[in-house]
Amino acid sequence: MNSRKIVLVLGGSSDIGRATARSFAKAGWDVQLAGRDAAALEPDAADLHARYGISASTHRFDVLDTASFDGFVAGLAALPDVVTSIVGLLGSQETAERDLDHATTIMRSNYEGPALILGLFAEKFLARGSGSIVGVSSVAGDRGRASNYVYGSAKAGFSAFLSGLRARASRGGVHVGTVKPGFVRTKMTEGMKLIGPLTVEAQVVGDAIFGAVERRTDVVYVSGKWRLVMLIIKALPEAVFKKLKF
Amino acid sequence: MALISGWGRFPVVDTDLLTPRSFGAVDDAIAATSGGVARGNGRAYGDAGIGVNQTIGMTAFDRIRSFDPATGRIRLEAGVLLSDMIDTFGPRGFLPYVVPGTRFVSVGGAIAADVHGKNHHCEGGFGRYVDKILLRTGSGETIEVSREENPDVFRATIGGMGLTGVILEATLRLRPVETGWIRERVISASDLHAAMRALDAGDSATYSVAWIDCVARGSDLGRSLIYLGEHARASELPQGAEAFSRGQDPRLNVPIDLPSMTLNRYSVRAFNELYYRMGARRAGGSHLVSIFPYFFPLDGVGGWNRIYGRRGFLQHQCVIPQDGALAVLGDILDRVSRRGDASFLAVLKKLGQGDGLMSFPMPGYTLALDFPVTGSIMNFLDEIDRLVVAAGGRLYLAKDARQSRATFEAGYPALQRFKEIRASLDPSRKIRSKLSQRLFDEVQP
Numbered sequence A: 001m002n003s004r005k006i007v008l009v010l011g012g013s014s015d016i017g018r019a020t021a022r023s024f025a026k027a028g029w030d031v032q033l034a035g036r037d038a039a040a041l042e043p044d045a046a047d048l049h050a051r052y053g054i055s056a057s058t059h060r061f062d063v064l065d066t067a068s069f070d071g072f073v074a075g076l077a078a079l080p081d082v083v084t085s086i087v088g089l090l091g092s093q094e095t096a097e098r099d100l101d102h103a104t105t106i107m108r109s110n111y112e113g114p115a116l117i118l119g120l121f122a123e124k125f126l127a128r129g130s131g132s133i134v135g136v137s138s139v140a141g142d143r144g145r146a147s148n149y150v151y152g153s154a155k156a157g158f159s160a161f162l163s164g165l166r167a168r169a170s171r172g173g174v175h176v177g178t179v180k181p182g183f184v185r186t187k188m189t190e191g192m193k194l195i196g197p198l199t200v201e202a203q204v205v206g207d208a209i210f211g212a213v214e215r216r217t218d219v220v221y222v223s224g225k226w227r228l229v230m231l232i233i234k235a236l237p238e239a240v241f242k243k244l245k246f
Numbered sequence B: 001m002a003l004i005s006g007w008g009r010f011p012v013v014d015t016d017l018l019t020p021r022s023f024g025a026v027d028d029a030i031a032a033t034s035g036g037v038a039r040g041n042g043r044a045y046g047d048a049g050i051g052v053n054q055t056i057g058m059t060a061f062d063r064i065r066s067f068d069p070a071t072g073r074i075r076l077e078a079g080v081l082l083s084d085m086i087d088t089f090g091p092r093g094f095l096p097y098v099v100p101g102t103r104f105v106s107v108g109g110a111i112a113a114d115v116h117g118k119n120h121h122c123e124g125g126f127g128r129y130v131d132k133i134l135l136r137t138g139s140g141e142t143i144e145v146s147r148e149e150n151p152d153v154f155r156a157t158i159g160g161m162g163l164t165g166v167i168l169e170a171t172l173r174l175r176p177v178e179t180g181w182i183r184e185r186v187i188s189a190s191d192l193h194a195a196m197r198a199l200d201a202g203d204s205a206t207y208s209v210a211w212i213d214c215v216a217r218g219s220d221l222g223r224s225l226i227y228l229g230e231h232a233r234a235s236e237l238p239q240g241a242e243a244f245s246r247g248q249d250p251r252l253n254v255p256i257d258l259p260s261m262t263l264n265r266y267s268v269r270a271f272n273e274l275y276y277r278m279g280a281r282r283a284g285g286s287h288l289v290s291i292f293p294y295f296f297p298l299d300g301v302g303g304w305n306r307i308y309g310r311r312g313f314l315q316h317q318c319v320i321p322q323d324g325a326l327a328v329l330g331d332i333l334d335r336v337s338r339r340g341d342a343s344f345l346a347v348l349k350k351l352g353q354g355d356g357l358m359s360f361p362m363p364g365y366t367l368a369l370d371f372p373v374t375g376s377i378m379n380f381l382d383e384i385d386r387l388v389v390a391a392g393g394r395l396y397l398a399k400d401a402r403q404s405r406a407t408f409e410a411g412y413p414a415l416q417r418f419k420e421i422r423a424s425l426d427p428s429r430k431i432r433s434k435l436s437q438r439l440f441d442e443v444q445p
């Protein structure tokens, strides 16, 4: 019988997903990696096994295919101790302004899908009476900006979902964490202009997610500087904020 | 387009920086290139890791494929950093056989430069512990090369500075170790002759290197501290000591370019004097040091290349064959000390036979010096190169940004054979770096 704890990483092929898997595996956890292309996750599973001697499995998961969620949960060989959703799609604000399909995909990828799947796991965890759920949201959800409010509003919805779920689940012994990275150097942000001091590597986010589980933290701003930045931005009156080029 | 440079921040070149994330994307990058080369973690000083038109960044390939704890054999992607390997496998009792003076180099870069460590005199270079390489050639083929399969290409790839193709994966042997500690012995030498004798006497030590005070002149010329080291066994550690203490991120960072004022003959002289005195005080006995400060003293200061200011700096690393080395090295050091703007860092070490066709090491002594880029430095280094060539020596390509074709050709007699192998792998010449363009590609019409 395997006594190691298990983490399920939804969005396992992203840079943050890979880093998160490493953070848990390094601490001796077994890992379930889930992503759209399960075969493409095989090298990452092999990497985790070779590095840390833990076992890692791969699973097909498509965040837009909500009809498959029940089957996905039922199909896991073991119910994980921790589930974390790194799934997200930045997309293009400009395209989303004209193209409803694109806007819908951004909204569903960042809110509908992640919220529904984590909600399903919450039911299972509550029935068991233990477990930890961590959703990766974004500082972009703290206030809508002219330059990315489609993405930001979906993240805002996801953050609100997580905070509500947290209030309910904590009474049943289940932890729900919200992790808000700022700028992260990943393939998603490659080529974008990032502000150096506010930018972190994917591994920092992975460690933050692991830390949130270990300490059962509610909300984590990955770089402490962001908490301050967003505090100020949230405090700006709408009349001022709308004039800002931001 | 992106402006990129090596660790010395000279030269700075505008090339397309490609960052493939799958082997298929590497194929596409090679197919599309009109003169490109792979780049690892950019720790080569000069222009080796910069493509003529495209540079193919490989750090996204950071997966370990398999590891056998019974034998220490590991298969991994070329972008894995040695620091990552050390952090992951050190606590499990394995380290790379060979590490250079920084751990922030990729496996691909370590193979391509056949990097040497403080153990080259007895254990050889990085390439010696490589069993197999998966290579994507300029013609888009994927080949496995080893000592048995395509042995010529294997020998050309080790130390071949990325010019035989893009290394995708490698299979290596790791060294079993009981601890992450080195038993170090420091010897002080009052001049160059004594330093070389101390290195000779240290031939049987696994690790040996000398730090030279390159400001000292006259009868002090070449005064040094020699560091010898052995892997400490578990039984040698004091009770309660951790067998492996993790490497720390640089605590000190150099965030901006210091004005080149800070580096002048007075500050360098004061630093060297202090360093020598402090070291000499520790000389004699032996003590335990963690592998991190022992192997990677400079990694403690992140971005230290910035202390040389905006114009960058050059490293000059030569190897001089054993016979006559004393006179030649004495001459070089004398000129350097009289010039007065030499580096904090002057390192002398013994090398053994290299393994690759174009590997830098040959039996003899290697001397590494840093110089800030100034108006007169090029002529000065050309003079030094003449001494190196006359002595039958050569310069290290991973450090070079400026040697002449003639210096290079004199130092690397296997060049012709290397060119033939390259031509057979890459008939349409897709793989080209700024270094190959400078030193040996046929001049374009």
Ligand SMILES: Cc1cc2nc3c(=O)[nH]c(=O)nc-3n(C[C@H](O)[C@H](O)[C@H](O)COP(=O)(O)OP(=O)(O)OC[C@H]3O[C@@H](n4cnc5c(N)ncnc54)[C@H](O)[C@@H]3O)c2cc1C
Residues within 6 Å of the ligand: B007, B037, B038, B039, B040, B041, B042, B043, B044, B045, B048, B049, B050, B058, B078, B079, B099, B100, B101, B102, B104, B105, B106, B107, B108, B109, B110, B112, B113, B114, B115, B116, B117, B160, B161, B162, B163, B165, B166, B167, B168, B298, B398, B399, B433
């Ligand atoms: C502080 C410091 C100390 C050093 N000490 C030593 C030392 O003691 N001994 C020593 O030998 N060297 C030393 N070096 C040099 C360093 O080890 C080499 O330059 C090494 O090649 C750098 O590796 P990299 O991954 O950064 O490669 P890069 O600098 O990015 O590239 C170096 C070469 O490797 C090739 N290359 C990189 N990846 C691939 C790939 N996947 N496929 C094919 N080719 C590839 C590039 O084309 C280029 O020719 C030192 C460097 C520094 C900065």
